[in-house]
Amino acid sequence: MTIAWEKDYGSALARAKSENKPLFVDFFSPT
Amino acid sequence: MGTVTYPHGGVERRLSQFFVSVRPQIDVDKDLAKKFLVSWTPGLLFLDGQEGVQYRAFGFHPPEMFEHLLDVARGTIEFNLGRYDEAVKAFSAVSEDKDPSPLQAEALYWLGVARYKSGDKEGLGKTWSQLLDRHPNSLWAPKAGFIREKVATGRRRTG
Numbered sequence: 731m732t733i734a735w736e737k738d739y740g741s742a743l744a745r746a747k748s749e750n751k752p753l754f755v756d757f758f759s760p761t
Numbered sequence: 762m763g764t765v766t767y768p769h770g771g772v773e774r775r776l777s778q779f780f781v782s783v784r785p786q787i788d789v790d791k792d793l794a795k796k797f798l799v800s801w802t803p804g805l806l807f808l809d810g811q812e813g814v815q816y817r818a819f820g821f822h823p824p825e826m827f828e829h830l831l832d833v834a835r836g837t838i839e840f841n842l843g844r845y846d847e848a849v850k851a852f853s854a855v856s857e858d859k860d861p862s863p864l865q866a867e868a869l870y871w872l873g874v875a876r877y878k879s880g881d882k883e884g885l886g887k888t889w890s891q892l893l894d895r896h897p898n899s900l901w902a903p904k905a906g907f908i909r910e911k912v913a914t915g916r917r918r919t920g
Contacts, residue, residue, distance in 0.1 A: 731770075731773045731774050731777045732773065732777075733767060733773050733776045733777055733782055734777065734782070735782055735783060735784060736781060736782065736783040737783075738783065738785075739783055739785055739790065739793055741783075742781050742782070742783035743808075743810075743812065745781045746780075746781040746808075746810055747810045749781060750810070751779065751780055751781050752779070752780050752781075752807050752808060752809060752815065752834075752835070752838050753780065753781050753782075753783070753806075753807070753808040753809075753810075753812075754776060754780040754781065754782045754783070754805070754806070754807055754808075754831075754834075755782075755783055755784075755785065755797070755804075755805070755806040755807075755808060756762065756782070756783075756784045756785075756803055756804070756805055757784075757785055757786075757787045757790075757793075757794055757797075757799045757802050757803065757804035757805075757806075758762065758763070758784050758785075758786060758787065758802050758803055759786070759787050759788065759802040760786060
């Protein structure tokens, strides 16, 4: 089962609302 | 996290089943990071649909510990929604897991509270006793320690 990462915060929030699921946000640094 | 933790089967299953996930880059999504007071990575937030922060953590988590974090976060969200039976399930999954992690003490603390709130009043003392026995040096043990004094006082009064 692959994680379906959303491309951006806005679309993630919209999907979370439509699916009635909590939103997991991982702020990362590439370095 | 991306290399080690997210490819783990248990992590993938939990994130896919229970959450919608996104990874903002902290130096690109600066306004978003500022909005949620995140200035270190990994900065891990669990939000409800109104963008309320229900749970947060920082730092790298190895897979088994991150599985526990996801279950504690889910339990916390269910607890805050008043769905205590669901919270009990999530916290129990952590506390009963054979793989040890520091999050098991936190899970036992909130498992006791969730049991109490669900109507199992004796569950609080029983669960917190497990917490004190299994994790006496955890940050959560001092918060639960008074329960033994309370139980002992009750026994003296009825004995």
